[in-house]
Amino acid sequence: EVQLLESGGGLVQPGGSLRLSCAASGFTFSSYAMSWVRQAPGKGLEWVSAISGSGDSTYYADSVKGRFTISRDNSKNTLYLQLNSLRAEDTAVYYCAIISGGSYSNYYFDYWGQGTLVTVSS
Amino acid sequence: QSVLTQPPSVSGAPGQRVTISCTGSSSNIGAGYDVHWYQQLPGTAPKLLIYANTNRPSGVPDRFSGSKSGTSASLAITGLQAADEADYYCQSYDSSLSGVVFGGGTKLTVL
Secondary structure: OOEEEEEOOEEEOOOOOEEEEEEEEOOOHHHOOEEEEEEOOOOOEEEEEEEOOOOOOEEEOOOOOOOEEEEEEOOOOEEEEEEOOOOHHHOEEEEEEEEEOOOHHHOEEEEEOOOEEEEEOO | OOOEEOOOEEEEOOOOOEEEEEEOOOOOHHHOOOOEEEEEOOOOOOEEEEEOOOEOOOOOOOOEEEEEEOOEEEEEEOOOOHHHOEEEEEEEEEOOOOEEEEEOOEEEEEO
16 A cells, blocks of 8 residues: 655744655655645645656756755655745645656656645744 | 636535636646646545546546646536535646646535
């Protein structure tokens, strides 16, 4: 059974940093591209970042480019998102998701974790 | 303002058919990029409902169907059930933004 378990969320002050983790199991982790998608309280879904199976290719939404860094450790079956220079508008539930669809322009999200809440507030 | 436009809400009685539209532009749906649909039940993570415009993942009932034409796509739900009450999101790729884009979401209410 595919399982994605996010962790690392919490309360952080504006300008602060946080590292999110997503522990994967039930599938061959290194064979799949992975992504982070967030959802602000009461709002819609916003794609944040994606990474290829090997970790060689990374992609970011303009809203987080230069502040967030996606990475993965295939030996630990774990996906990461480093969040720096956090702003109030980054407050959201952050979901990790398995990507299908082949190329970047065909990406869709096959399985989702339950999410971890990041709150940016003083 | 989302790149893909969905109606904020739709409603229907049990057993009825409803459709949810997803309107894009020449840089996303109109450019030929696939459209995918997700269902988010209250308090849960999103779930893939339709991929590549018309395809249902294993386990998704055939009451759910997708279509695409020009710069728009639609999700149809037939035989509406109370359990279908959820938020629905479309998703595609936008070449101008060079990134994945979602619609703003549509809340389905079963009357």
